[in-house]
C-alpha cells in the first residue's frame with residue numbers, strides 16, 4: 001500500500017469538497033482530495049447558485065467561470081414555489097444563476113487543477129482513525145496521514161458513519177423524482193426560457209407537484225415531480241420511463257412526446273442534521289452534515305458556503321496564525337445556518353397543501369408575501385443573504401455579512417481577483 005503525508009485530506013469531490021480544496025490551495029495548504037467515482041457523473045441535481053454563493057464565488061474570482069457555464073439568470077427565488085424577489089438586498093447579485101451542478105463542479109475542478117491539485121479519482125475512503133496529532137485514512141491502495149480530514153462525502157457520508165455521528169431530523173413521508181427530459185418538440189404551454197420562478201411548479205391532486213425548468217438545450221427540460229404523501233417502498237428503485245411519461249402527460253397532455261430521458265433519480269423529503277460538525281481533527285461539511293428536500297434550491301449553496309467558512313480557518317490554524325479554538329467556530333457558525341435551512345424547508349413542505357384547510361392557508365400565505373417586508377424576509381432565508389452568526393459583540397452588525405460596498409479606490413485584494421476584478 002502506498003503511503004502519503006499531507007496537511008488536509010478531503011473525502012469527496014462534489015461542490016463542497018472542490019470548493020474547500022480551492023480555498024486550501026489558495027492559502028498554500030497541502031491537500032489531497034479523494035473521490036470514489038472514476039469520473040464525474042455529469043448528473044446535475046442542483047441547477048442554481050443563490051445570491052450569497054455568487055458573492056462568495058465573486059470574492060474568489062470564480063464567478064466569471066460559473067457565468068460562462070450558466071444557461072439562465074433568474075430574477076427571483078421561491079419559497080414553497082411562491083416567487084420571492086431579492087431586490088431589497090444590498091448585493092451585486094440579486095438573482096439566481098441557472099447552472100447545472102456538474103458545471104459548477106467542472107469550474108471548481110478546473111481552477112483547482114490550475115492551482116496544482118489533482119483530484120484522486122477512484123479512491124474511496126473506507127476507514128479513518130485519529131489521535132491527538134493527526135488522522136490516518138485508507139482509500140484503495142493509499143494510506144494517507146494528515147493533520148485534518150474533512151468529510152465532504154455527501155448524504156451517505158462514510159466519514160460521518162465512521163464517527164458514529166447522530167444524524168437526526170424529520171422522517172418525511174413523500175418523495176420526488178428529478179429527470180432531464182428531451183422532448184421531440186416543445187411541449188404545449190412549456191416555457192422556453194427560465195427567467196422567473198413564477199409558474200415553474202404546479203400541483204395536481206393533494207400533495208402532488210410537478211416542476212418544469214427549461215435547460216440550456218432546445219427542448220431539454222428538468223422535470224421534477226412527486227408526492228408529498230406517499231413514497232415507493234424502495235426509494236433507491238430505478239425511475240422507470242413510464243413514471244416519467246405519466247407525469248409529463250399529466251402536465252402537458254398526450255401531445256408531449258419524449259425523445260430521450262437523459263437521467264432520472266429519486267429523492268426523499270427526509271431532513272437530517274449532524275449533531276456535531278467536528279470531532280477532534282475530523283470535520284463534516286455539505287450534505288455529509290445536512291440533507292433535506294431540495295425546496296428553494298439551497299443544498300449545494302450551503303455546502304459551498306460551509307467550505308468557504310472552514311477553509312480559511314483550517315489554513316490559519318495550520319499556518320499558526322490562529323489558535324486551534326478558531327476551528328470550533330466553524331460548527332458554532334454553520335450548524336445554526338443549516339438548522340435554519342431545515343426549518344425553512346419544513347415550513348415550505350407544510351405549505352404544499354394536502355387538505356382544503358391547508359389550501360386556504362397557502363392562499364393566505366401567498367397574499368402575505370405581497371407585503372415587501374415579508375418578501376424580504378423570505379428571500380433572505382433562501383438566498384443566504386440574511387446570515388447572522390451569533391457573537392458576543394452587541395453591535396447589530398456583528399455576525400452579519402459585510403454588505404457589498406464599492407470602495408472609491410480598491411486596495412490590494414487578499415487573494416487573486418483577476419477574473420472579475422472585484423472582491
Ligand SMILES: Cc1cc2nc3c(=O)[nH]c(=O)nc-3n(C[C@H](O)[C@H](O)[C@H](O)COP(=O)(O)OP(=O)(O)OC[C@H]3O[C@@H](n4cnc5c(N)ncnc54)[C@H](O)[C@@H]3O)c2cc1C
Pocket residue numbers: 011012013014015016017034035036037045046047048101123124125126152153154155157158159177178266267285286287288294296297298299300301302303
Ligand atoms: C433532485 C435534487 C435537486 C437539487 N437541486 C438543488 C438546487 O437547485 N440547488 C441547490 O443548492 N441544491 C440542490 N440540491 C442539493 C445538492 O445537489 C446537494 O446539496 C449537493 O450535491 C451537495 O454537495 P456535496 O459536495 O456536499 O455532496 P455530493 O454532491 O453528494 O458530493 C459528495 C461526493 O463524495 C463522493 N464520495 C462519497 N463517499 C465517498 C468516499 N467514501 N470516499 C471518497 N469519495 C466519496 C461522491 O462520489 C461525491 O462525488 C438538489 C438535490 C437533489 C437530489
